[in-house]
Amino acid sequence: MSSQHAPLPVALVSLGVVLLLSTPANAIGGGGTYGKAKGTQLSASARQSRIKVTRVSGPTGGEQGTVSSTDVNWKPPPCWYEPVFSPAQLKDFAENNGDGDVGLRDGWYGSKLWTDHFRDEKDASSIFTTPATVKGYKNYNLGKDGYFWRGVAPDAGSLDDTSLCSRLMFWVDAGKIPDVPNAPTPKTLAEYAYNKIKVPSTSIEVKPTAKSTVNLPSWVWLDKGTFKEVKVRAELPDTGLWAETTAKPVALHLDPGTPDAETYPSSGNCTINEDGSIGTPYEKGDGDRTPPCGITYLRASNGTPYHLKASITWQITWKGSDGSGGDLPDGIFDTTQDMNVQEIQSVNR
Structure with a gap:
């Protein structure tokens, strides 16, 4: 039985190679920050977005707070996809840590699952995503220009929310936005920033x-x-x-x-x-x-x-x-x- 399809037998737990299923990644992911490459801190948690919000203009002193929407039915998008790792960053993460979220609803623990899929071309499976089986990569795509993308949901409140962006981490060439549902757009960023306005x-x-x-x-x-x-x-x-x-x-x-x-x-x-x-x-x-x-x-x-x-x-x-x-x-x-x-x-x- 493949370790990517079900929890490993107890006898193998000591190897530190475990795949947990039927639980959202945020519930099983550590949420910590792991690894560094080119001065960039890499997150192992799909609950953390890389979007950077900065104030361009407006008062900076005194008491401040966030606004509440007058439309009680409006909410920012629950999830979207983001670039997470360059090939070199993924190699460093996989071989020196390997504990984190490979998708919004899939957490991989231990290096073997990561190296099997992203280095050694082994297919990976998930019960949460379409496609359910993903073709493996050779040597982290080193030498190629691009990034591995993953769904993120910093404020998602339900399993239904996370299911919208639950694909396993996938490759996108540099300079391109993936042609998938819930790919990020400028409007996604504008709506994300709504609750960041002070x-x-x-x-x-x-x-x-x-x-x-x-x-x-x-x-x-x-x-x-x-x-x-x-x-x-x-x-x-x-x-x-x-x-x-x-x-x-x-x-x-x-x-x-x-x-x-x-x-x-x-x-x-x-x-x-x-x-x-x-x-x-x-x-x-x-x-x-x-x-x-x-x-x-x-x-x-x-x-x-x-x-x-x-x-x-x-x-x-x-x-x-x-x-x-x-x-x-x-x-x-x-x-x-x-x-x-x-x-x-x-x-x-």
Whole structure:
């Protein structure tokens, strides 16, 4: 019985050559990092992507966080294929370690399985993939220009997700993207970068800041330049693929934290101006005016503050290395601050 078709007998376990089946690779792969070649760290885990995300523009200081998609049904792609090893890197990995994921749902442990298939031309089999049997390679394809590719799923949440990219590691000539389902595209990189965008927290100015008064409008604003677009670039090494994903703040939504309140505008949506400002700062004598962005509380908080939630909507767009581009679902980032509301008989403005 071939060790590539079923677990080895117990008597052979001491040789360190074991193939585990019917379990996703992430559950049996070590997830560690093994081997080095030409200064590049190589991953043995199919849960680790090589995509590099860097910030191109946007605020870098202060409290930041990631946005949540306004489309609850939208998710980044669960998996895709990436180049993992050059021939020399695979030779080093196979002969000096050999513990890791040869596919998203196949983990090979011990050097023999790797050397049998990638050095000695022996066919390999998997119950998870199509084709189920893969022709072996001669001497790791040394002398050829290209990479061995494997599926990755850094955020996959189910076995169904990993089955989409479960082919055993395969060869692709340099400068080419494999013609297979779930091959990476610029849009793949843009969607991957969606959850890597860091936007500034929503800290709004309210007048008065500590206490509001029943039936007296509270003005809400943000000074100009507070919110600027954030752009990140995602690149997949050794493919020439990249995408830039941009988040632009477009609106502030106010949720007063109680039904006993009125918002301005009535929708609670305050537009973000081109200069990054929101609303108008409160000035002495504005107490009788209706603010362009604000809240009037209709009942005192009576010792338990209302939780004013301020949510910024970020418009997400992208462009890619092949000239493609488009929109992704808007993102939301919100913060909450306490509002103590008092009731007094008269107000001097």
